[in-house]
Amino acid sequence: MKNEASTYPDGSASAVIWIIATAAAVALWFAVYWQLEAFSAWLVSSLPVSRDSHLEQAARFFVFDAPKVLMLMTLVVFGMGVVRSFFSAERTRALLAGKREGLGNVAAAILGVFTPFCSCSAVPLFVGFVSAGVPLGVTFSFLIAAPMVNEVALGLLFALVGWRIAAIYLAFGLAVAIVAGWIIGRLHLEGWLEEWVRNVRAGQAELQPDSQTVADRIRAGIDAVRDIVGRVWAWIIIGIAAGAFIHGYVPNDLLASIMGKDQWWSVPAVVLIGVPMYANAAGIIPVVEALLGKGAALGTVLAFMMSVIALSFPEMLILRKVLTLRLIAVFAGVVAAGIVAVGYLFNALF
Amino acid sequence: MKNVKILGSGCKRCVQTAAMASSEASRLGIEIELEKITDFADIARFGIASTPGVVIDGKVVHAGGLPKAEDMAKWLSA
Numbered sequence: 472m473k474n475e476a477s478t479y480p481d482g483s484a485s486a487v488i489w490i491i492a493t494a495a496a497v498a499l500w501f502a503v504y505w506q507l508e509a510f511s512a513w514l515v516s517s518l519p520v521s522r523d524s525h526l527e528q529a530a531r532f533f534v535f536d537a538p539k540v541l542m543l544m545t546l547v548v549f550g551m552g553v554v555r556s557f558f559s560a561e562r563t564r565a566l567l568a569g570k571r572e573g574l575g576n577v578a579a580a581i582l583g584v585f586t587p588f589c590s591c592s593a594v595p596l597f598v599g600f601v602s603a604g605v606p607l608g609v610t611f612s613f614l615i616a617a618p619m620v621n622e623v624a625l626g627l628l629f630a631l632v633g634w635r636i637a638a639i640y641l642a643f644g645l646a647v648a649i650v651a652g653w654i655i656g657r658l659h660l661e662g663w664l665e666e667w668v669r670n671v672r673a674g675q676a677e678l679q680p681d682s683q684t685v686a687d688r689i690r691a692g693i694d695a696v697r698d699i700v701g702r703v704w705a706w707i708i709i710g711i712a713a714g715a716f717i718h719g720y721v722p723n724d725l726l727a728s729i730m731g732k733d734q735w736w737s738v739p740a741v742v743l744i745g746v747p748m749y750a751n752a753a754g755i756i757p758v759v760e761a762l763l764g765k766g767a768a769l770g771t772v773l774a775f776m777m778s779v780i781a782l783s784f785p786e787m788l789i790l791r792k793v794l795t796l797r798l799i800a801v802f803a804g805v806v807a808a809g810i811v812a813v814g815y816l817f818n819a820l821f
Numbered sequence: 822m823k824n825v826k827i828l829g830s831g832c833k834r835c836v837q838t839a840a841m842a843s844s845e846a847s848r849l850g851i852e853i854e855l856e857k858i859t860d861f862a863d864i865a866r867f868g869i870a871s872t873p874g875v876v877i878d879g880k881v882v883h884a885g886g887l888p889k890a891e892d893m894a895k896w897l898s899a
Binding site for chain 1: 832
């Protein structure tokens with residue numbers, strides 16, 4: 472066998488080089504990150520705007536936040552890219568096939584966070600899972616968790632509002648995926664799949680042994696950064712600019728009256744508003760931070776975010792190829808109810 | 822003559838994978854017959870759950886994500 476890969480450096484010597492290079496890059500990252508606040512303060516103070524004006528507040532928010540968020544995003548996406556190289560949809564399916572509901576839903580939701588997932592392969596994934604004997608409800612748990620609890624959402628929340636809220640989002644996102652999938656499983660809606668899906672019997676592809684080297688995994692992280700950060704950076708900048716405007720110009724408690732805790736209708740309202748908003752998932756999160764700063768309730772804002780990310784018209788159009796309209800309605804209804812419940816629970820707790 | 826099937830719904834990465842298969846094959850001087858499988862039921866029958874997938878002479882060699890060019894060369898010349 473002619474081995475083309477041998478022209479690429481490989482083996483343990485290059486693994487050490489890759490690890491050292493990565494460690495150096497991460498150290499450099501931290502060095503720059505710690506200096507960022509001082510640098511941006513200096514930059515804003517040298518701008519020809521009067522201190523403590525609206526413009527100065529908005530500029531300070533933007534000049535500090537934009538590089539901070541992009542840097543944190545890069546780090547999170549890189550880490551997630553490396554972790555994801557240990558997972559694949561086929562291996563996840565093998566783990567989930569024949570799993571009982573309950574525990575299966577929990578496993579599916581957690582694997583959904585780590586398994587590489589692209590909404591363009593949602594249909595092959597769905598068919599591949601169901602036809603290989605993964606229960607319908609367990610498949611849904613995976614399909615709800617995978618887009619909702621993704622590295623972009625977690626990375627941005629971590630960057631903007633801290634690790635606590637990111638962790639809470641992770642926990643409640645998983646909870647919605649587990650419970651919604653479990654309910655769909657309990658309803659026994661297998662008959663509501665499109666006919667051809669029920670008839671497909673999957674061949675079992677032999678699983679290729681995972682032969683990736685350390686260098687491959689680090690390169691997977693770099694590819695993820697290039698792909699994801701390359702795709703969302705413009706949205707992040709636009710979102711932060713919008714956030715900076717709100718930060719500087721909108722009076723402090725304006726939003727408390729519309730998106731505050733006392734407005735019972737605000738949670739379902741933001742979930743409805745969130746459904747058609749999908750392409751802007753990355754750009755919406757900086758706005759989320761500014762909303763929180765101006766008195767919007769945490770539960771309402773998280774519900775908005777989950778709805779923007781987890782429920783979307785384009786995704787439903789794609790799923791229409793495998794699900795009947797009735798099943799899509801049940802899916803959307805159960806997930807929306809779960810998100811609304813999370814919003815209320817949060818507003819009650821915090 | 823090798824039969825190469827690219828499994829995928831026509832997403833960007835599937836198109837790139839197909840282009841990579843033909844360019845690597847011509848670079849290595851290997852004759853291939855390239856087929857695009859876009860039907861979801863057919864894709865599922867190969868047993869993969871993520872696209873793009875690559876099948877060479879009936880054997881699944883890759884599933885999920887854009888493969889590396891060097892891997893494609895390896896599969897084609899195997």
